[in-house]
Amino acid sequence: MKSKPVTLSDIAKILNVSTVTVSKALRNHPDISPETTKKIKKLAEELEYTPNLIARSLSARRSNTIGVIVPKIAHFFFSSIIENIYKIGLENNYEIILAVSQEDAELERKHIHTLLAMKVDGIIVSITQQTTNYDIFETVIKRGIPIVFIDRVPYLSNISTVTVDDRGGAFKAVEHAIKMGYKKIAHFAGYTNINIGKERLQGFKDAMEKYGLEINPDWVIEGGFGEDYGYNAFMKLYRENNLPEFILTVTFPVALGVYKAVKELGLRIPEDIDLICFGNSNIQEFLCPPLSCIDQSTTLLSQNAMEILFENIQKQEEFEPRNITIETNLVLRGTCTRKHT
Amino acid sequence: MKSKPVTLSDIAKILNVSTVTVSKALRNHPDISPETTKKIKKLAEELEYTPNLIARSLSARRSNTIGVIVPKIAHFFFSSIIENIYKIGLENNYEIILAVSQEDAELERKHIHTLLAMKVDGIIVSITQQTTNYDIFETVIKRGIPIVFIDRVPYLSNISTVTVDDRGGAFKAVEHAIKMGYKKIAHFAGYTNINIGKERLQGFKDAMEKYGLEINPDWVIEGGFGEDYGYNAFMKLYRENNLPEFILTVTFPVALGVYKAVKELGLRIPEDIDLICFGNSNIQEFLCPPLSCIDQSTTLLSQNAMEILFENIQKQEEFEPRNITIETNLVLRGTCTRKHT
DNA sequence: CTGAAAGCGCTAACAT
DNA sequence: ATGTTAGCGCTTTCAG
Numbered sequence: 001m002k003s004k005p006v007t008l009s010d011i012a013k014i015l016n017v018s019t020v021t022v023s024k025a026l027r028n029h030p031d032i033s034p035e036t037t038k039k040i041k042k043l044a045e046e047l048e049y050t051p052n053l054i055a056r057s058l059s060a061r062r063s064n065t066i067g068v069i070v071p072k073i074a075h076f077f078f079s080s081i082i083e084n085i086y087k088i089g090l091e092n093n094y095e096i097i098l099a100v101s102q103e104d105a106e107l108e109r110k111h112i113h114t115l116l117a118m119k120v121d122g123i124i125v126s127i128t129q130q131t132t133n134y135d136i137f138e139t140v141i142k143r144g145i146p147i148v149f150i151d152r153v154p155y156l157s158n159i160s161t162v163t164v165d166d167r168g169g170a171f172k173a174v175e176h177a178i179k180m181g182y183k184k185i186a187h188f189a190g191y192t193n194i195n196i197g198k199e200r201l202q203g204f205k206d207a208m209e210k211y212g213l214e215i216n217p218d219w220v221i222e223g224g225f226g227e228d229y230g231y232n233a234f235m236k237l238y239r240e241n242n243l244p245e246f247i248l249t250v251t252f253p254v255a256l257g258v259y260k261a262v263k264e265l266g267l268r269i270p271e272d273i274d275l276i277c278f279g280n281s282n283i284q285e286f287l288c289p290p291l292s293c294i295d296q297s298t299t300l301l302s303q304n305a306m307e308i309l310f311e312n313i314q315k316q317e318e319f320e321p322r323n324i325t326i327e328t329n330l331v332l333r334g335t336c337t338r339k340h341t
Numbered sequence: 342m343k344s345k346p347v348t349l350s351d352i353a354k355i356l357n358v359s360t361v362t363v364s365k366a367l368r369n370h371p372d373i374s375p376e377t378t379k380k381i382k383k384l385a386e387e388l389e390y391t392p393n394l395i396a397r398s399l400s401a402r403r404s405n406t407i408g409v410i411v412p413k414i415a416h417f418f419f420s421s422i423i424e425n426i427y428k429i430g431l432e433n434n435y436e437i438i439l440a441v442s443q444e445d446a447e448l449e450r451k452h453i454h455t456l457l458a459m460k461v462d463g464i465i466v467s468i469t470q471q472t473t474n475y476d477i478f479e480t481v482i483k484r485g486i487p488i489v490f491i492d493r494v495p496y497l498s499n500i501s502t503v504t505v506d507d508r509g510g511a512f513k514a515v516e517h518a519i520k521m522g523y524k525k526i527a528h529f530a531g532y533t534n535i536n537i538g539k540e541r542l543q544g545f546k547d548a549m550e551k552y553g554l555e556i557n558p559d560w561v562i563e564g565g566f567g568e569d570y571g572y573n574a575f576m577k578l579y580r581e582n583n584l585p586e587f588i589l590t591v592t593f594p595v596a597l598g599v600y601k602a603v604k605e606l607g608l609r610i611p612e613d614i615d616l617i618c619f620g621n622s623n624i625q626e627f628l629c630p631p632l633s634c635i636d637q638s639t640t641l642l643s644q645n646a647m648e649i650l651f652e653n654i655q656k657q658e659e660f661e662p663r664n665i666t667i668e669t670n671l672v673l674r675g676t677c678t679r680k681h682t
Numbered sequence: 683c684t685g686a687a688a689g690c691g692c693t694a695a696c697a698t
Numbered sequence: 699a700t701g702t703t704a705g706c707g708c709t710t711t712c713a714g
Binding site for chain 2: 005048050051052053054055057058063072073074075076079080082083086087090095096097098099100102107113114116117118119139143227256259260282283285286287288289
């Protein structure tokens with residue numbers, strides 16, 4: 001019934017050559033004469049030969065496989081990065097092994113172990129919001145497995161990173177809000193133990209300071225990168241009757257949470273509360289009103305990360321870690337565009 | 342520098358036992374005495390032993406790996422399904438190998454070959470909008486690799502499928518529109534060579550027929566499942582001055598395309614044109630106006646698919662293909678809710 | 683309870 | 699140009 005897959009040696013036997021010859025022929029090795037190669041390929045095709053990549057990996061000591069770990073997947077930012085990584089992987093003949101940490105540091109750790117066990121040739125990771133112990137990453141590095149961090153990166157020296165100019169982006173946005181006339185500005189800051197949170201907060205502070213505005217500590221709220229957090233943070237402020245005029249949210253989902261709260265409360269954007277978020281998405285323009293944002297190019301992020309990773313895989317020992325920062329772009333739509341008086 | 346990974350035999354040598362003993366101990370095989378097991382585990386931990394999954398797979402002839410192929414990833418429907426599949430995979434100790442076909446049948450074919458070559462234990466696939474040649478799937482089946490199709494499935498008998506009640510869902514939606522008073526109803530139908538397109542179109546027809554409404558062929562437009570198609574289809578109708586009152590779109594992205602066109606043209610939803618789409622998403626409620634939809638549970642879809650796949654993997658020869666249909670759910674928000682007169 | 687033998691399917695190094 | 703040898707790291711018999 002379930003016919004066993006054809007192997008190199010099956011082909012070899014039929015053609016009365018050695019498995020090595022078949023192996024080489026199938027990989028277009030110049031050792032083998034054109035005729036034999038053709039003959040072998042023809043038979044392989046007929047027999048529907050599929051190489052056993054597992055065996056190949058074990059023997060060749062490379063898997064042609066790249067591990068990717070992200071905290072979430074059903075969010076535009078990450079799914080877009082993933083899509084790009086898959087595309088680039090395909091072009092370069094690498095298979096991608098994706099793992100989702102679900103913002104859980106323990107799970108992230110487990111995934112890294114699995115990727116190591118699967119002998120991936122390299123790893124790309126965007127760490128969880130709660131990753132504070134970096135041991136596992138040092139293990140990876142110690143083992144000589146190329147790794148590059150993307151967007152959310154650990155505070156570690158001598159690692160390759162591709163990040164966004166979070167500080168500059170946040171600054172730009174808040175500066176623009178201030179120029180629109182806003183003074184009571186809040187920041188829903190996510191978690192500031194992680195680089196993106198910390199840097200965005202810093203950009204917020206920079207702008208406030210530059211324009212001599214006071215930072216109200218009640219308006220700098222930490223708590224996460226998701227919709228729930230945005231919702232709760234806004235609700236809290238509302239209940240305390242302590243609403244600002246403007247909010248910079250640390251991510252798009254957080255802004256969505258604000259939209260939800262605002263809608264439930266019967267308030268209006270931007271009349272009662274205006275906002276902008278970090279991170280672009282294809283559907284922001286369809287929101288009510290269209291949400292402005294600080295755009296971070298997921299394409300550039302992925303491209304650079306993959307490029308560095310490939311370089312690292314090739315050079316191995318001689319490779320020097322690289323750190324790239326991607327510039328941001330203010331995208332103005334229906335929010336953060338109205339003169340406030 | 343780059344220390345070679347610790348292997349079973351490294352541990353075996355140090356402890357003066359055989360690799361077999363170590364192998365068994367590490368997998369809690371009852372053969373090995375508790376003391377030896379403990380001793381071995383302790384050393385393995387100290388040495389940071391990581392099993393080589395490649396070697397294990399080759400030897401054990403199962404990879405504990407499941408291949409998944411979807412046409413897109415940066416779309417809520419698929420990224421949500423993927424997220425669910427990853428979760429279930431994790432719980433059952435299976436690694437997921439995800440491949441993206443990018444709606445390209447040729448690429449899909451290539452991915453299947455790769456998954457076969459990687460010796461995945463099973464495959465889940467949602468086919469591309471242009472897949473018409475099913476040979477590759479028959480190859481998979483012939484090789485005895487468990488495969489289950491999800492949402493978009495080929496017309497093949499004796500395969501396992503998990504689909505949505507597309508016909509019933511479309512019917513419900515159009516029926517509701519009719520009860521709201523709409524008569525001039527269009528359907529942006531995607532591609533009807535594939536089951537989801539065909540069934541949804543049929544549901545549309547069923548409803549029109551039941552209520553004695555005439556189907557205007559100009560208003561049944563095919564072309565794809567993406568935003569561009571929705572945009573173009575609407576623009577075409579507008580230019581021809583042939584706008585319907587109501588549209589059922591085959592997917593959410595298509596509806597987004599309509600929103601975009603409507604906005605550009607300065608029209609209003611639902612006053613000038615009302616609509617509903619097939620497929621839910623977490624951001625529809627934030628659209629302007631909030632978009633109603635026919636909800637298809639991605640959770641049920643994924644759960645059932647994985648369950649069937651696991652069953653197939655376990656039973657192998659004795660397994661009988663199963664076909665499951667998930668019920669849909671009309672979710673009414675800001676569209677398709679206004680009485681039309 | 684433990685281990686020796688054999689092999690999974692492939693490739694790299696070294697003959698011939 | 700082709701083949702032989704050896705081995706990747708692990709697991710599955712099967713003997714002791």
